[in-house]
Each structure stands twice: as structure tokens, then as C-alpha cells.
Amino acid sequence: MARLNTPAMLKINDITVGYGAITAVKGLTLEVREGEIVSLIGSNGAGKSTTLRTVSGLLKPKSGNIEFLGEKIDGIAGHEIVAKGICHSPEGRRIFPKMTVDENLDLGAYLRKDSAAVKETRDHVLQLFPRLQERINQKAGTMSGGEQQMLAVGRALMGNPKLLILDEPSMGLAPVLVDLIFETIEEIRKSGVTILLVEQNALAALRIADYAYVLESGHLKLEGDGSKLADDPAIAQAYLGG
């Protein structure tokens, strides 16, 4: 698939991010356009999650800036970024284990006041993941990994995001479930949500993406149309274990 010709939604301009003395991301520039699925791939420690956390306001860039719909968002608090329309399904799911599925979904809509609209989103989420409907009153911590992942994605959707960030949604899941998650990601995009996807499962992430960025030890290594990168033998060798 190729890059869409829509206006940019998220622009990361030359950011450098680090933890203390360690620099995890150096001079990264990337762009997500409206309606796209953009994948960010790379091996462990390449700086993918750091980048996402910076976008979500959990980390502050040391230099560079981030724009969302033309507005600078680096340095503002995490909950304000959610309010602007960026929802994050974090790595490792991080659902609230002692709350029910229902309560988890409710929290996803924490900042939304319009209960009729929240109900609509909720119906949409339960339609995407019928499994969640079955388990609606179960404690989230007692569900299987796949179900928890569905909940993590569903919970992020409850915030009615313009941009949905998915951090390793296929991690630790059975192949059947991985396929299901990726199909759902396509479906979410069709409903009008732009998606920034981070994956170690590079091949699947490239196939689904309109555009992809490849990170290596904090640097941008490569970028290009998802399908083109998926067929690139160099990529295959480096990241796809081919």
C-alpha cells in the first residue's frame, strides 16, 4: 500500500529522547497522515516504545517537537494529550486487572462527558470484539492474554481517538489471534481512525501499513511504503528473519 495524500495528522520533528544519560531516540522525524496506518518497526531497544511514550506525553523530548493537527503537543501532560484525541494502547496491555471489562472500558472514556456518544462507542467496541461482550462482568485480570489485548485496544478506542497508538498489539499471542488483531486494526481504520502501529512482528505490520518507518538503535534507518518494504530483501534479512 502506498502513502495517502491526506494532510498530516501527527508530525514528529527531529526529536531526541532519553532516560537520564542514555539517549534512546536520536533525531527522529516521522509523519502520520489522516486515515493512514503507519507502522514503526525495529528490533528490541530500537526506540519504538520510547517514541510512542513521547507522543503520549509520558516522556519529554530533549530537543525537537511534536505536532498534532498543527498544534505543538510535546511537554504537555498525558491526560491533555488524550483530550486532544490521541489514545494509546500500551505495550504489555496494562489493563486494570482488578476491574471488570466493563469498568476498564468506562475508564477508557474517562474524559468524555457525552454519555450517549460513549454508549455508541461502547457498542462499536463490543461489536469489534464480541468476546468482550461475553466477558463484560469478568475481572480483566482473569482473562486470557488475547482477551486482555482486545480489551486494551477496545479501551483505547473508548476515548474516541483521532489517532490510535498501538504498542505491540500482537505480543505473546497465538498466530490465530494475531491475525484476528490485525484484521481488527484494518477494520478500525475503516471506521475513520488513524493508526500508528508499533510491532516486532514486522512482516504483518508492514503488510497492513500504508507507510512504515524502520528504527535501529534510536535512529531512523529506512522509510517507505509498507508493501514495498515488506518485499525488500534487505528488510527481510534484517528484520523478518528471512
Next chain:
Amino acid sequence: MTNTAPAHTAASSNRKWAIGFTTVVAFFFLLNKFVLPEASGQVQKFFNAWFSLTSMAEIMIWILMALGLNIIVGYAGLLDLGYVAFWALGGYVAGWLMSPFLSSFQINFFGNARAGLEQGIHFHVFLVLILGGVFTAIWGIIIGGPTLRLKSDYLALVTLGFGEIIPQFMLNGADIGGLNVTNGSQGIGGLDDVNLFGYVIGTFALPEKFLMVSLMAGAMIFFSIRLRDGRLGRAWLAIREDELAASMMGVPLWRTKFYSYAIGAVGGGIGGVGFAILVGGVYADRFNFVISIIILAMVVLGGMGNVWGVVVGATVLAWINSIGLIQVGELVNNSFGTDINFPSYQFLLFGLLLVLMMLFRREGFIPEARIRMVMNEEKTEDLDKVSDETKIASN
């Protein structure tokens, strides 16, 4: 059907507990008001020894305190080691605003000054309760505001200091630039009798005082449950479970923690006012570090976050503290002819109890419903197992 089941059971269990609480309060009130004065000396002696109304009223104050701390520790998961400071502050608000102590003023606002002691400030008890809550909330804001931006360990340290400083200030506040603020170690005595719509609760009207503090504790129970089940309660729980994920859901971390700290402080302040009215004064030497720890132990032993668990925890520990050890000790000494000073083993017993609880029942006497359910529910592992196997295969 399944959709409403858990909510329904939670509501009905709340109702059972509320009926139980009301029954106990009504029983002790009626017993002491009408039955005991007429009863035989034997019966009187038994109840005064094992369930003295003074101690029962104090238990209600402990419940109030423990529920206030529960909002901070149990709901939001913040460690507060100096909660006694709020108790002291609330107490002094009562001392200042409903006694002849601040004698350079002479203000009477629906107060009930004793004849001949009209100097000082005499506010209506409702106003004092409100001002006590507001005053401690302001202190909660002063302490919590800057500290809550730090990791929770630092909050524990700052509150520890706060819990030491405030009582010390009260103890030494008899001469601050020539101004007697707290009357030092003598404290402020001779609080006004409470006047409720014309009905005066005298200094020695214990059953009525018991009923009054029980109502306060009951109100605190009600607010605790309402808070927990509301939007704010949900946000607190989210923060307690996973701060990062909560932030990603749009929960404003600092503001939400801050609310828990300020609201928890109000509980302490109102409890402080209630205690001052109960004992008719406020005395600085009562507010020491041990009190903070006992309140914390009540919350932990009862079941952090569970309102009724904390009520039970507070009742049991306060009862052991004020009556249980003495009475059980006497019973043992009389039956076996021993001469053991049981109350002196109080902290040994507390320590033992805490260690045993941590070993065998970490979630408290009555665990919060969520924790209980997670512990009992079977994990659905159907699909995980497959994925684990494939992981091993691909490695």
C-alpha cells in the same frame, strides 16, 4: 441479567452492613440511655467493663479517622504516615471556635457559651464541623500540593514529618511572639456543650454524645461508599492499579491524587472536631506518631479500600486498645492466678497481629470485593497456552 448481578450483590451487601451498623449503634444507645440506669449492679458492671460507652464513642471516632485515611491509602494508594496531624488540626479548630479560650474575642454565632464564660469564640457546632473540614483541607493542600508530584515514597516521608511537626507546634504553641495560640501542654478545655436545635447535649450526656459521633461515623461511611462508586473513585482505583495506564486513559494524575489527599484530610479534621467535643477539650500530648500508625494498621488490617472492612478493622483494634487487653488480662489473671500486665504487651500484640495478617490474610479481614473476586476466579487460559507453545517452538 449478568449485567446487573454484581452491582446488585454489592448494593445488598452494603445494605446488610448498614443495617448491622445501625442496629449496633441503636442497641448501645438505648441500652445505656434507658436500660442500664434501671438494671442491676451486676449487669451495669458487665457492660461498663466490656463495652463502656466512652470507649464505644471513641471507637466511632477511630472509624471516622480510619475511613478518612482509607481514602488516601486504600482508594488512591498513597502512603500517609502522619494522619494524626489532621486529627490534631481538627481538634484545635474546635478548641478555638467553641470555647472561651480565645478570650480577646467575644463572638457568639449561634453558639452555646456557658454562663459566665461568654468571652472567646462560640460558633454553632455545624459551622465548626465545616470549618474544621475546610481548615484541614487547606493543610492537606499545602502538604499534598507540592509533594504529590513526587513519587509516593516521598509523600510518605513528608507526611511523616508533618505528623511530627503539627503536634509539636501545638505542644509548644503557648507563646508565639507573645500570642497564646494553643495553650501548650495544658491544651484547651471547657468546650461548649453542643446545642442541636435547642436540644443541649450536656458534658456528661454520654449516650447522646455516643449517638452524635455514631451519626458522624455513619455519614462518613455513606460518603466513602458514594465516593468509591463514583467517577472519582474509579479514577483513584485506576491510579492505584496502574498509574501509567491511568494517565493514558486521560486520568489527570496529580489532580486526582490531590483530591484524595484533600478529601482524606477533611475526614481527619471532622473526626478531630468530633473527638474534641466528645472529651470536651483538645490536648496536644494525645497526638503522637503512634496514633498515625494505629490508624494505618486499622486500614490495612480491615482491608484496604473496603469501607466495611476498615470499619471492622477500626472497631476491633480500638476495642482491643481501650478495653479488650485490660479485660481479657484481668480475666486471665483472675482465672489462673497470674499477674501479667496485659496492656503493656499492646504493641507486641499489634506487631504479632500484623505479621500474622501479612502471612495468612494479606488482603485484610474483609477484602475489597475486587481483590476477592480476582483471587477466586479461575483464569481463562485457553488461548495463552497455545501461544506459549508456539513461542517455545519458534525459539
